[in-house]
Structure formats: structure tokens, C-alpha cells
Amino acid sequence: MIPFDYQRAASAAEATGLARDGATFIAGGTNLLDLMKLEVMAPSRLVDINRLDLGGIEDTTGGGLRIGALVRNSDLAGDPRVRSSYPVLARALLAGASGQLRNKATTGGNLLQRTRCYYFYDTAMPCNKREPGSGCQAIGGATRLHAIFGTSDHCIATHPSDMAVAMRALDASIEIEDSAGNRRSVAISEFYRLPGTTPHIETVLKPGELITAVLLPPPGGTRQAYRKVRDRASYAFALVSVAGVVEMADGRMKRVALAFGGVGPQPWRNAEVEALLEGKAPSAELFEQAAGLLVAKARTQAGNAFKVPLLQRVLSATLNELTKG
Amino acid sequence: MALHLKMDERDDCDRLDAMAQKIIGTPIDRPEGALKVAGRARYALDMLPAGACHGVLVRATVAKGKLSSVDKDAVMALPGVRAVIADERLLRNPAQGMAGEAPVQGVSDVAYFGQLVALVVADSFEQARHGAQRLKLTLSSDPDVVVRPDDPAADLESPDDQKSEMGDLGRAMVDAAFSIDETYTTPPHASAAMEPHASIAEWSGEKLTLHGSYQMLPFNRSELADALGIDEGNVRILAPYVGGGFGSKLGISQEAVAAAIAAKELGVPVAVAMSRQQVFEGIMRRSETRQRIRLAAGEDGVLTGIGHEAWVSNLPDETFAEPVTQATPFLYQGAHRLIGQHIARVHRTCAGSVRAPGEAVGLTALEIAMDELAEISGIDPLELRLRNIPDKDPTEGIPFSSNKLSEALKVGAEKFGWSERSGTPGTRREGEWLVGMGMASAARVNMLIESKARVTLTGDGVARIESDMTDIGTGTYAVLSQIAGEMLGLPIDHVDVHLGDTDLPRGSGSGGSFGAASNGTAVFLACEDIRNQLCEKLGCDPESLTLKDGHAISGNQRLPFSEILQGTDLVGEGHVEPGKTEEAVRQATFGSYFAEVGVNAVTGETRLRRMLGVFSAGRILNEKTARSQCLGGMTFGIGMALLEELIHDDRDGHIVNRDLAEYHLPVNADVSGLEVVLLDERDGWANPLHAKGIGELGICGAAASIVNAIHNATGVRVRDLPATLDKVLEGLPPLS
Numbered sequence A: 001m002i003p004f005d006y007q008r009a010a011s012a013a014e015a016t017g018l019a020r021d022g023a024t025f026i027a028g029g030t031n032l033l034d035l036m037k038l039e040v041m042a043p044s045r046l047v048d049i050n051r052l053d054l055g056g057i058e059d060t061t062g063g064g065l066r067i068g069a070l071v072r073n074s075d076l077a078g079d080p081r082v083r084s085s086y087p088v089l090a091r092a093l094l095a096g097a098s099g100q101l102r103n104k105a106t107t108g109g110n111l112l113q114r115t116r117c118y119y120f121y122d123t124a125m126p127c128n129k130r131e132p133g134s135g136c137q138a139i140g141g142a143t144r145l146h147a148i149f150g151t152s153d154h155c156i157a158t159h160p161s162d163m164a165v166a167m168r169a170l171d172a173s174i175e176i177e178d179s180a181g182n183r184r185s186v187a188i189s190e191f192y193r194l195p196g197t198t199p200h201i202e203t204v205l206k207p208g209e210l211i212t213a214v215l216l217p218p219p220g221g222t223r224q225a226y227r228k229v230r231d232r233a234s235y236a237f238a239l240v241s242v243a244g245v246v247e248m249a250d251g252r253m254k255r256v257a258l259a260f261g262g263v264g265p266q267p268w269r270n271a272e273v274e275a276l277l278e279g280k281a282p283s284a285e286l287f288e289q290a291a292g293l294l295v296a297k298a299r300t301q302a303g304n305a306f307k308v309p310l311l312q313r314v315l316s317a318t319l320n321e322l323t324k325g
Numbered sequence B: 001m002a003l004h005l006k007m008d009e010r011d012d013c014d015r016l017d018a019m020a021q022k023i024i025g026t027p028i029d030r031p032e033g034a035l036k037v038a039g040r041a042r043y044a045l046d047m048l049p050a051g052a053c054h055g056v057l058v059r060a061t062v063a064k065g066k067l068s069s070v071d072k073d074a075v076m077a078l079p080g081v082r083a084v085i086a087d088e089r090l091l092r093n094p095a096q097g098m099a100g101e102a103p104v105q106g107v108s109d110v111a112y113f114g115q116l117v118a119l120v121v122a123d124s125f126e127q128a129r130h131g132a133q134r135l136k137l138t139l140s141s142d143p144d145v146v147v148r149p150d151d152p153a154a155d156l157e158s159p160d161d162q163k164s165e166m167g168d169l170g171r172a173m174v175d176a177a178f179s180i181d182e183t184y185t186t187p188p189h190a191s192a193a194m195e196p197h198a199s200i201a202e203w204s205g206e207k208l209t210l211h212g213s214y215q216m217l218p219f220n221r222s223e224l225a226d227a228l229g230i231d232e233g234n235v236r237i238l239a240p241y242v243g244g245g246f247g248s249k250l251g252i253s254q255e256a257v258a259a260a261i262a263a264k265e266l267g268v269p270v271a272v273a274m275s276r277q278q279v280f281e282g283i284m285r286r287s288e289t290r291q292r293i294r295l296a297a298g299e300d301g302v303l304t305g306i307g308h309e310a311w312v313s314n315l316p317d318e319t320f321a322e323p324v325t326q327a328t329p330f331l332y333q334g335a336h337r338l339i340g341q342h343i344a345r346v347h348r349t350c351a352g353s354v355r356a357p358g359e360a361v362g363l364t365a366l367e368i369a370m371d372e373l374a375e376i377s378g379i380d381p382l383e384l385r386l387r388n389i390p391d392k393d394p395t396e397g398i399p400f401s402s403n404k405l406s407e408a409l410k411v412g413a414e415k416f417g418w419s420e421r422s423g424t425p426g427t428r429r430e431g432e433w434l435v436g437m438g439m440a441s442a443a444r445v446n447m448l449i450e451s452k453a454r455v456t457l458t459g460d461g462v463a464r465i466e467s468d469m470t471d472i473g474t475g476t477y478a479v480l481s482q483i484a485g486e487m488l489g490l491p492i493d494h495v496d497v498h499l500g501d502t503d504l505p506r507g508s509g510s511g512g513s514f515g516a517a518s519n520g521t522a523v524f525l526a527c528e529d530i531r532n533q534l535c536e537k538l539g540c541d542p543e544s545l546t547l548k549d550g551h552a553i554s555g556n557q558r559l560p561f562s563e564i565l566q567g568t569d570l571v572g573e574g575h576v577e578p579g580k581t582e583e584a585v586r587q588a589t590f591g592s593y594f595a596e597v598g599v600n601a602v603t604g605e606t607r608l609r610r611m612l613g614v615f616s617a618g619r620i621l622n623e624k625t626a627r628s629q630c631l632g633g634m635t636f637g638i639g640m641a642l643l644e645e646l647i648h649d650d651r652d653g654h655i656v657n658r659d660l661a662e663y664h665l666p667v668n669a670d671v672s673g674l675e676v677v678l679l680d681e682r683d684g685w686a687n688p689l690h691a692k693g694i695g696e697l698g699i700c701g702a703a704a705s706i707v708n709a710i711h712n713a714t715g716v717r718v719r720d721l722p723a724t725l726d727k728v729l730e731g732l733p734p735l736s
Ligand SMILES: Cc1cc2nc3c(=O)[nH]c(=O)nc-3n(C[C@H](O)[C@H](O)[C@H](O)COP(=O)(O)OP(=O)(O)OC[C@H]3O[C@@H](n4cnc5c(N)ncnc54)[C@H](O)[C@@H]3O)c2cc1C
Pocket: A024, A025, A026, A027, A028, A029, A030, A031, A032, A033, A049, A069, A070, A095, A096, A097, A098, A101, A104, A105, A106, A107, A108, A109, A110, A111, A112, A113, A160, A161, A162, A163, A209, A210, A211, A212, A235, A236, A237, A238, B661
């Protein structure tokens, strides 16, 4: 661990002001501290944001929710409004990590958690995300955890969050404050960047910018499901996951939102698949067709090729569950 | 006056059953349990003396090469750094179990990725770690390096002494009504003990005291002394509490020698703990295995032939090879037999003993093959095994000391409801889940290791047990208390146990499931010694003496110990050695597993629904700790069946998943519904306690019951463990 400064910010303005020259915010610390101990991340200064007034979950005038960036994963999953109107989010949260971690992990930190790529974690390995330009050792190596969509020749890592997958299906947006005190909100679809040639730049956040909240619009459908497939019954990252939100009308799928975890460098969505399904009556053939369309552009490695058939099956089963009865 | 016993003949006296205290076998809590849950049991690193420095080890990042220089100066300039040590006495590999001499030393030759080659010592742990991460090594990388066991360029050894042949297996295969010839693979495994390897070294003149975390202290003392080039009389190792070993702490490891060298050089105590990643890379792995199994059987499923050949790997100059076929010679009958072993020399982390070396993986493959034989012959898997239990060791031709396999199979089947199993795979479905049952036999060789102990009955009627034996979380404190309490007629709170100190009489150490029986026998003998002394004092013969609740009862007198001893102590010493019973009979433990799994018809995820283990291991010394051992073994079996795999990168041999987030052990949610039944058994051939090793039995073959259940649920036969969903998925029917 590289020696660093520590400062506790009393306000958002102070926090963003301090967060320059290699400084990093610390929230729950459940991801950041592990990475610092391994020297995968080496901030010059930690700006502790835990005392900021960024907790709390509020109703918005538009009928949605505003979730403070410091709301702990456990609290968010247990909120009665989340449980009744956004069950996909509650389930995704509870499918992640462990009870202890969720008590500590925050909404903002969860969105910004780094990939679990084995090679990213080992400083002896070339990794473009950790050390731009050094190469990507995962390609041709052990790739069970790796992405099949949105990858580049420079990086094939996934974004590991469960929560963010549900938020993507819910069309969340992310409220950001810059060092001048300006707040803007960015749709989650625009928030993450694809790796391209710069896999170390993961989001549109600029240095020093602080996530203050996540905004959820009113749920676009009452039928919601989160399904996570993993190697053990608990405490493992998703091999693939699906968050689905469906609104049915007259036996047809009026609105469909589907997001996928474990397969992309960001919570993955595919507009063509949703367009194919919307307005149609559910059927096994249609679901199969949708699943085929979803994986049409998959790019696999030896270790993650199984995700293609797996994802198709999981999508079909999830759609089935969301539309039956 | 020590009581010495060489196990040359069967014990027919079965003393423990004749005793009056009636605490042997009972499920008493561990005496040290409260300390452990309260965090007051002090493990190696908890013993940090004031003024100690901290050392952090540094790894090499090539699979094979030369370390030509270590840039000490830059790191020495960092705040708090006191020394950078790259000494040729540092261990290259950890010591193998019971080596009793230094393992391969020398850091300038790098033989595997992750080899620990230097130590940075500083005032604080953080400063040392920072220095270790900064240390620049000049390493050459040898392009001619073999890291894959299946690389055709790998040197392959096929030792003659690991080969045996009886009859003509080839002929038996041709003549068989049913035969199986399949290859099974298991990946490398890590021990994954909760407490990482850690040592504190402290010198006083020429005398070294090491607070360590080891399983076999008398051997560890010799290994450490040899590595340092000092007299072993000058070394004392203390390890009263050990947070799990599973084979990984049988021999001394890198941190102990590094701490000792640093402490000597600096003249202050030095603590060195390995990080989780260093334990994964630097400490023994279980070798991956490839196993060809041939089974030949008649119409009735009775085996006529068994062939078991194993391919394993290790570093070029290591003698250990995973003894995969250990139980194959005696588990089932069959006149035509072939056993063989091949060792590929690879530059991967040293292979050594991990959780029941041999049977854990070997029996698993054999028991999957038996399930395949049951399938093709149409004979129920349970029945197939019952038909093949030999009445004596079919290879050696000697009788079994005791063999309760048949009873274990029958009791298990009854209790589990085996008759409910559908013989046709893939026919039981509950919602999205395909449900199936599987079973397997358990077997593990039994061992006795030379062991000594001292028991003192103090004037105030308290027994003190002393031995350099260890308790690695298994319950040694509890069972030794019970043996002494039973033999001396003392309630459990009148027995004090002192372990884990090489100044005490030399015990067996913990490993190979032999600890409780071996060291327990030494304690038993020491207590016999005390009983004899009491008889002398009372002028009675041993047969007429009853000891109970701190009193001696003989004829019509009942005297408290305090009155007999009058303030003096009685010291008893026990010494047991293995003898002719080792060769005269086949000593082993047996059991059975029954598992029910659900396999998700969409995803191929397997979730264990319930599992039963029935075990027979001679006298059970403590029902609770024995059961816990079996539960732990079965948990490892679940891990082996479904999760555990050390992933090596094929390009440079480095271990990819070197932490507990990505090396998947079962978590609580994976191990619900486990049940254990312990059969009543006495085995006088084993030792006078009539107890046999139980620690490892619960893993030997366990994984097969689960893999066989997956087949029953889905019709998918997984021969390459672990049975992760990608291997099951391919064989699942399309979604309806
Ligand atoms: C063993 C283990 C298993 C896990 N399993 C899962 C799992 O199955 N599924 C899953 O989804 N997650 C899992 N996690 C990850 C866990 O969800 C994250 O570690 C956690 O959500 C991170 O939140 P935090 O508040 O602790 O973030 P921190 O570690 O404090 O921060 C993470 C990053 O976010 C930045 N940051 C934090 N807050 C803000 C803010 N408000 N504005 C700007 N930047 C900010 C920090 O600078 C840092 O770079 C697991 C973690 C562990 C250790």
C-alpha cells in the first residue's frame, strides 16, 4: 500500500474541492481498500465522504425515487418502497456480496466498483485497465469471469455489479456534482463507457466529480425479475444475470426492459431485443428468437463461450416467468 | 517409569469400555471452545512481543529463471525499513509432511511463479509491506519451461514401486460381461486453512523460539533447525492453537525460516505472516489428477478386474506424488488388478499433502466409475457395492482388522431413503429443478504414528496432560481430556491439557487422521502408568481398582485422590510405536455417502439438497468433534464436486484465482442438509483405544456421491471436476 493522505470532507463542495491531484473518494471502502492494499489503486489522498448529507431515500415529484449516494446496499434493499415498486432492484442487491458487505457498501460505491478480472488484481500481470498500454493478459488466459459483449482488443473485463444491472433495466439516472457545485444528471445508459482503446476510463465522471444520488423514474412495469446465475449458492459474482421489467396489456408485452450482468463492461442492454418483443404476445418461439438476437454479436473466449447458450436459456426462462399468467 | 507399547498384536482388553467415569465418547464441548469464540485463544501472530519488527515476503514473477540481484538500497531508504533479506537459506518450497529435514532452499533459482525470494523487514507491518511491494528484483526468465502437466515436453516418471499388477486385467476386460474404461480428471486444490501461515521468531543467544502455526512440531523443529544450520536442541516451537492446516502446515514453510534469519540479523523479534495470495502461490497445492479407471465385471456385477492409473505432477526435485490409488487395492474384490502412477515434472507451485491426499481424489474417481458400471449393468449402485465387498484384502491377502462397509451402506440407504431413487435418470422434476440421488463408498487407510505423552496426577486430584501434540481445530484438547478423565476417573474440568510446545514429550503431531488415536494412545498409556502406581500405593491389583469422580475404589475402600497422594504428584509416561499389526492386517476406515441434488434445468446450476454420511472409524472418542470432522470432510467433498479449482494460467503457470473470492469454497448456503451417522465399532488391531482416524474419512469419495446424483438428476455424466454449470449445461435438454 502506498502511503496516502486522509481527509474527511464536511460538505459536497469541500469533497469535490479536495478530490484532485490523484485523490479518490472513499465511501464504504469495501472495494477501494482491497485494491489499495494490492496497489492496484494508489490514490495520493482519500477524501472520506461518509459524513456528507448524501443518505436517505426520497420520493420525487415525478413519482419516482431519489436514492442518496451514501445509502447502504442493505438499507436500499430493505426500503419498503423499493421492495414494493422496484423489486428487481431489491432482489439484485440481495443477490450481491454478503450481509456484512452490503451493510457497508454504498449506492455510489457499488456503481463504481471495479472489475473482478483476475489479471487486473495481480500487479505482476499486464493490464490495460490498471496500467494503460501494458496489454491485456486476460485475452488468451482464464476468462470465466469475462465479457462477451462490448469488449475490445484492449480489454474484455466485465462490470461486476448486480445493483447496476437492475438500475439499468429501471432506466435510472445518476446525479453528479462537479467542483463548481453544479449538479447534472446522466442516464445510466450514458454513464459507463465502453473500453475501446481506453479501458482505464470507465465512466463519464471527470476527476473530482461526486455522485450525489441515483434517480429512479416510476417503474415502467409491475412485472419484475432478477435472476443471477453463479457458481455457488451465495457470495459469488454473476456468471450471467438478467434484470427484467415488463408491462403487459391485453396479453401482449407493452413495454420490455432487459438488462444483463456478467456479460459486458457495463450493465448490458440491447434495444433491438426489446423492440422485437414489444407489442407481441409471449411465446416460446418469440423468446428463442429474442435470445438468438441478443447473442448474435457475442465475442467469446475459450473460457467464457458457455455464456452464450447460458444467457439464451436464462433470458427465455426469465421472459417466461415475467409474462406467464 | 514410562509405559511403552509396540503395537505387535491385537488388544483384546478394551479397557476404556470397562472404566467407570463414562465420559469417553460423549459429545462434550471443547475445553478451549469458549476462548476461541471470544477471541482469547492466542494464535501465533497474537503473541507479538513489544519491539518486534514485521517482515513481508516478496515473490518472483517468472515460472523458471534466475534471481541475479535484489535492489536493497532503494527499499532500505524507505521510512521504517530495517532489513532486506535475500538469503540462500530461505526456503524455496515448504517442507513435505514428516520430512524432518530442510526442504529445498535457495532463492536464486526460481522454480515456480510466485516463489518467495526475499523478505523486507520494517518497524511496522505497513512499512514492510510497502517496502516489499517496492523491491525491485532482477530476474531472468527461462523460455524452456514446462508449466502444463499435459505438455508433451514434460518429463514423465513412472516409479516402479508405485506400480503393481495381479492376474491379467486386459484379459478380464475382454471377458467381462460389463466393463468401464474411462478417464477422470480433478483440478489442483488449495488447503485454504483459515489462519494463513505466520511465525514470530525470537532469539535469546543461540536459542530460537518460534511462535508458529504448524501441525507436526517435532518434525518442524528438525526442519527449521536444519534449514538454519543450527542444533535442534536450540529450537523451541510453540503452537498451542492452529487455525486449520489440512496438510498445508505439516512441514515448515517459508515465513518461519525468513522470520528466524531476520530476527537473528536484527537482534529483535520478527513476525512474518503470509498474505492470502502468498499462501495460495507459495504453499502446497494438491496436484491435479488424470485417472484412467478400468472395471471388469460379470453378469452379476461382481468385479473380476480393477485398473487404476493416475497422472499427477510436481516440481522437478520433489519426491511427493499424490497417492491417488491408495484405497483401490483393498476396497473391492477382483482377481485381476493393475495400479500405476505417473508424475509429470512441471514448474508450478509445489504439490504436497492437501486434505486426505490420495483417497480424496482417487476414491472419488473410482466411485464415479462404479456408478457408471451400475448404470450399464442395470444393477442398483448400492447393490453393486454390496456385491463387491471383499472378505479380506484382495491384494495383500491379509484380513481386515475390521470392515463395516456393508453396514455403512445399508444403514445409510435405509436412513436416506435410497429406495425412493428412480433408476432412470432425468425423471424426477420439481418446477425448474431436476432432482437426483447418488451414493458412494468411503474408505481411508488407518495409521499409527510413534507418540509420547506425560500425565501428572497432582496432589489435589487434577490431571495435567503434556505433549507437543497440536490441536489444529480438530478437538485434540477435548479428546485427550476425555481419555485421561476416563482412565483416571476424573470429571472433565479436572483435566488440564498442555499442547503445542516442543519442550514437552514428543507426540505424533496432527496429520493423516492419526493424531487422536496415536497421541491418545500415549495419553492412555501414561494413565495406565498412573493407575499402576495407584495400585501399588493401595496394595490392590489393577483389575480390582475403580477410579471415579476423583476417588479410588477398591474392595470396600473409597478414597479421594488427595488422601492417597498426600500432596505429592504421580507422573505417568506413555510411549506408543507402530508394530506388526500394521502388516498383519489391513487397517482402514469405511463409510458411505448419499446425496440428493437439484440441477437447474435452465442453467445447469447444481445445488445440494441433502447429504448423509455414515462412518465407521473404531471407537468414537467424542461424538461432537468426530461429527464436526465428518461434516468438514463432506463440505470439502461438496467443494470438490461442485466448486473448487485452482486455475493455473497455461502460459506461465501462475495461479490466477489466488484469493478466497475467486477460489470457491462452499459457503453456508451450499452445505445445508448435512447429516452424519457414526457406527459403533471397536478395533483392537489399531491401538488399545480401539479408535481409528476419522478426520479425513468424510472427504474420501464424498464428491462422487454428488456427481453421481447429478447424473441421476440429468443423465449428464461429468468426468472432469468440478461439475460447474458449463459442464452440465451442454447435456441438458432444450427448454420446453
Ligand atoms: C468478497 C466480495 C464479494 C462481492 N460480491 C458482490 C456481488 O456478488 N455483487 C455485487 O454487485 N457486488 C459484489 N461485491 C462488491 C461490492 O458490492 C462493492 O465492493 C461495493 O458495492 C462498493 O461500495 P463501497 O461503498 O464500499 O465503495 P468504495 O470501495 O468506497 O468505493 C468504490 C469506488 O467508488 C468511488 N466512489 C464511492 N462513492 C462515490 C461517490 N459518491 N462519488 C464518486 N465516487 C465514489 C470510490 O472512489 C472508489 O473508486 C463484492 C465485494 C466483495 C469484497
